[in-house]
Amino acid sequence: MPGALLMQSYMTMNNLSKSKHTHLIQSLLVLERILDCDSEEEADLIQTCSLKNELELQYQHYEQLLIELQEVITVYETLYKELKYQHLLKKLKMLKRTKGIENVNRLGLQTSIQLSYGT
16 A cells, blocks of 8 residues: 555655754754864764764755755646646537537536536
């Protein structure tokens, strides 16, 4: 059931907060300065810097994915509108003229059309 797992994952996704991210990075920078002053804490400093850098990379990746997702949504919406208002309507008008409205309704298109238009 990959679809169910994906849907469950999607439903629990939350936006990442830029302000929370920024505040954590600022706190980590303060911690780095404190650890940098204490030569006994070098391992902690290295670990803090490494984790902070990884967090920054993940946040940048997240922002890039958001940009890509917006592009996908824009392309999808454009295609959806084109198909719905141009292609579907033209084909239905042609079918009504050539086959008659009774045949179009009998083929089950009426229900599909009503669902796609939300009527």
